[in-house]
Amino acid sequence: MSERYEHDPIELKWQKRWEEAHCNEAKTDYTKPKFYGLIEFPYPSGQGLHVGHPRPFTAMDVICRKRRLEGYNVLFPMGYDAFGLPTENYAIKTGIHPAKVTETNIARFRAQLKRLGYSFDWSREISTADPEYYKWTQWIFLKLYEHGLAYKAEIPINFCTSCKVGLANEEVVDGVCERCGGQVIQMVRSQWMLKITEYAQKLIDDLDKVDYIERVKTQQRNWIGRSEGAEVDFIIANTDDKLTVYTTRPDTLFGATYMVISPEHPYIDKYKGRIANWDAVAKYREEAAHKSDFERGELNKEKTGVVLEGVSAINPVTKKEIPIWVSDYVLMSYGTGAIMAVPAHDTRDYEFAKTFNLPIVEVVAGGDVSKEAYTECEHGRMVNSGFLNGMEVAEAKKAIADYLEKEGIGHRKVNYKLRDWVFARQRYWGEPIPLVKCEKCGWVPLPESELPLKLPMLDDFSPTDDGSSCLARAKDWLHTTCPHCGGPAVREADTMPNWAGSSWYFLRYTDPHNDNALASPEALKYWLPVDWYNGGMEHTTLHLLYSRFWHKFLYDIGVVPTPEPYMKRTSHGMVLGENGEKMSKSRGNVVNPDDYIKEYGADAFRMYIMFMGAFDQPIPWNTQGTKGCRKFLERVWRLQDMINDAQGVRDSVKASYHATIKKVSEDIERMKFNTAIAAIMSFVNDIYATGSITRDELRTLLILLFPFAPHIAEEINEAAKLGSPIYEAHWPEYDESALVADSVEIGVQINGKVRARIMVPANAAKEEIEKLALESADVKPFTEGKTVRKVIVVKNIVNIVVA
């Protein structure tokens, strides 16, 4: 009898053995076929791992372990996205330096990850907060700056009037400060921006070059939000000045009965002297400043606005004078911050016009504009539109654009919803921006030799009164000399957003200890692109887009060899709390895996996290679940006592054996881990039904199990003396011919309803199956006295159509 299955000693033993064998480290042999598997590196929070982390980690571990057995040189690295807000807030509260906090948190994460038996290449571990790492983050920023992709702009931040601190959107709850409940206002600051919009078209186009799951591509396309339309100039009445709008519907220009500008639009101040109701306008603008773009975009809220009295515009085609309104549903951040309102054919304009009794002029026939806006009108014909009358919408779009361009009052324009990236935070715990402001020379980049520009060691991390980070108080650090002229200069006190370090970390893994470059060209050439990147859907629009942008830039300047960073992108569903809600500290439903690992072992935990549901779907955590997988592993453990003397694979389990190899092999590739495990379970059930197992059957079973539950697989393999350690084994192949049984049962449908099941020879011709089906005793009653109109024979079903 084998000993009882005790997970702790077994798992610790094999973790040590693998480490000593260096079997999970990527080789620098650039002649072998390579596989680069990547998962999103974690933010090392103070709470340690929660059960959501292991889902993608285990999945990619399964894939990478399989790839190694298939003979690939595998790079499966791990690191930490270590800069961030919670660590800094914790430091403000406790006075412990964020670097210290980060170090402690990383140590905990590392220990937890190692305990789970992941086959990470620990020799390549990185942290974005490490100066050796962020040196290159700063280097990339300087390259962006050098190529004109970094610029300063006036951008509002959330500012708590009570704490005197800049707040992240997340920290603003219902318009007030999350911490103190104080009033939050929008405060405009000059901040560094990155021109991601310059890459908008490439970021859309190159989605055709990569193998991302479709919903990721769709979400990226929608986020970038390309639209084709026109910019149109409206003359401000009684001036030579013009107000430019962007519209995707220039064809409806004759229906523009008023205009709306954003509360932040510069024309409000420009025409202050002429605005008769200035007090009302100023008040409205003040109120709008307290709302986020998100709140302002809420459609179901009542439309608000105020008209500019004394300032109006001229519709360039009807020549009519139309009013200009200010409303917060128009955002300064999209288009020109001004719109022409065509209430007959836009839902928001329609509601606004109804609220304020503005004229509604139908310009596309087909709807009923007395009831609602007619927006789905691509095939409608133009009316009330002068020279456009009678045209279809598409035709009218072209005609009006030609007209605008001919008359010089507008032009075709492609617009993107994508906005440039605000690349500055008024925070301490981030990468310093390596620029200084010289009185004489303006903004001057640090020379590469001065990188990394390290964060100064401080004791007090609280921000300053004006919303700057505490770096603004580190005078010794802040005041420096200009690298250009040697005169006095001041460093940038803002730091980079945490997205910076994560935008290129996959490059560093290829050559993590390189002092001379972010990675050597040889390493980049061999390892790139990442073959398979798995991450959460929540990162689809920000992180994934930001890192594609940086990569494309680095490609354009010759630093990286591929135009796209990731060949394949898949996404896992979130692990929700037991109540079905997203796990969060505030909801109090965070589950820590430690307890489960302790009680059931890492193998059982890993199996359950893969077995619990479809990988791409969100799933609530179930405390009971791990137990079932533990029971299964014990069932596998007991196979040791069932080994017989037979050789090879017995005929009695041959079909099942080969089917299992096929199913597990294919399902891992499709990330159908739950059904792969179900197949292994079924095979074990089949083995139990025979009462014994051969050594060859067991060895194969353990190899199939190894990606999911590597420790127990190694242990049984060793204890039963089945051969070399499994990490040195080859992934098994299956015999297609062994899969087919002599005869198969197929269903017979009459008019689409299953009425019978018949046995047919496995390789029977369609005609033969049809004959057997029609002759079946169970089928006869349904066909008697009726005409058989049609018989469809497919794979494992026959459908007989009778009438």
Place this chain on the structure above:
RNA sequence: GCGGCUGUGGUGGAACGGCAUACACAGCGGACUUAAAAUCCGCCGGCGAAAGCUUGCGAGUUCAAAUCUCGCCAGCCGCACCA
């Protein structure tokens, strides 16, 4: 609001447009045991008297729909300074 997604037994889920409920969890029964646990073997969706009906609801396409299309209803995720 905008964008993405989901809806199948008591529970988690399975099902290239082709026999709905694989594999598990829970439950029930049997064997073993003085007994219990563990283990092994088996049963196990609902409604209906039955024919049958039944994959959130309602239509459609098809020889055939959980799967495709449209419309509802319900829920989840993201929305640019959380990571």
